[in-house]
Amino acid sequence: MKKLIVAASCALAMMTGTAQAQDLRIAFDVPYEPFEYRDDNGELTGFEVELATAMCEELQANCEFVIQAWDGMIPGLLARKFDLIMSSMSITPERAERVLFSEPYYITPGGWFGPESFNTDVTDMDAMKDKTVGVQRGTTMDTYVTENMGGVVNIKRYTTAEDMVLDLEGQRLDAVFVDYPVGEQTILNREGYKEVGESVKLGEGVGVAMRKRDAKLADDVNAALKKLKEDGTYDTIMQKYFNYDIKI
């Protein structure tokens, strides 16, 4: 009897699998403004949510959005609680061992922020000598500063952005190099602070994560994202949420 049920459900799964309209469940970790969050009416919205909606239209799929806390993202995907992750997951070699990433669909640059009085060119190593630069520990910004400016500048690593901003305010830091959206929200909106250098695109960017066996789905997703990037839909959505370029 039990075998029969399994067989029947397998057959059912195969039938729905071959059906025209695909059912896809996409996971987000909310809130992560402006990428995914709930608006005043409690509706799920944000850059990635809108991009996912556009992508689903392109794929002609019935999409369901799932809320999943960050810690359980990859385990949830592997346990088939959902089929795609579109929750600002940066592509890293460690993650790529467990999941299949699409082509990157956005990349946030690292931004240089400092007080109004900071007038040094951040790319001029002689001028930057002995300056104190703050970064968040373990981020791509940390790696960049360590590799390119280690031994020149004095690097201070912080666990949270709040601690780093406090030390920038307290003048213990000359400048910070931080994920642009974070810097925009925590530093630029304060009196007396500005961007002190060109922002730098770092890392491989953020991609849609899928199970390794879903190679066909990955091809479809890549094709859909490519279409959206080319036909202007992507740019429209991006300009709604950002006043800088995150396209890759």
Place this chain on the structure above:
Amino acid sequence: MPDFIAEWLNQNDIFNAMTIMEYWDGLVTTVHLVFLSLVIGLVVAVPLAILRTVKNPFVSGPIWLYTYLFRGTPLLIQLYIIYYGVAQIPGIQDTFWWEIFKEPLYPALLAFPLNTAAYTTEIIRGAIISTPNGEIEAAKAYGMNWFLRMRRIILPSAARRAVQAYSNEVIFMLHASAIASVVTIVDLTGAARNIYSRFYAPFEAFIFVALCYMALTFILVFVFRKLENHLLRHQRPVNG
């Protein structure tokens, strides 16, 4: 370097010459920080403990309040208040004090000794007030004044009683110093956190640093055992 160590170093990604140097620098910082904190803490604690036993409440009261405050709040909070609080004082950046408080080491060297001094004060005070009355009466009978009594009789005998509790405080201080890593000091824990976040290898990074702390603790335990043997040798059986 023995061959097997060299081979092992070549085989893994995490423990290479560079990260070992980072751990070593962290170890030096930790030892430096803990040693200075303990020395300053002890030097401050001895007079405070003596004054704490004075009957006059205007002398012992403030010291009671100090030990109460510093033993009643977590060291992490004390360090946060000193490190971030000082930077928020308006105009401090323009005074010479800023040269000192700008570096994270000095706020830590203020918070740690104050904290350990509070505990040590209470340890020594406990040892002082438990001095047997007979010893004090005998010292008085010999015509010793207060100062001489303190120096020759009470403090040496209190030191013997305090040393075991104090060895615990020293080990606690070593472990509490891991808190320094939250204010950007790259001590042993700071080095471990940097290496962990670079390689995403929590087990290797933190187990190695735990072994470092254990090795330091064993050294401390050994030193204190020698010290106890020395101070308490009169208690050993004659033929033991």
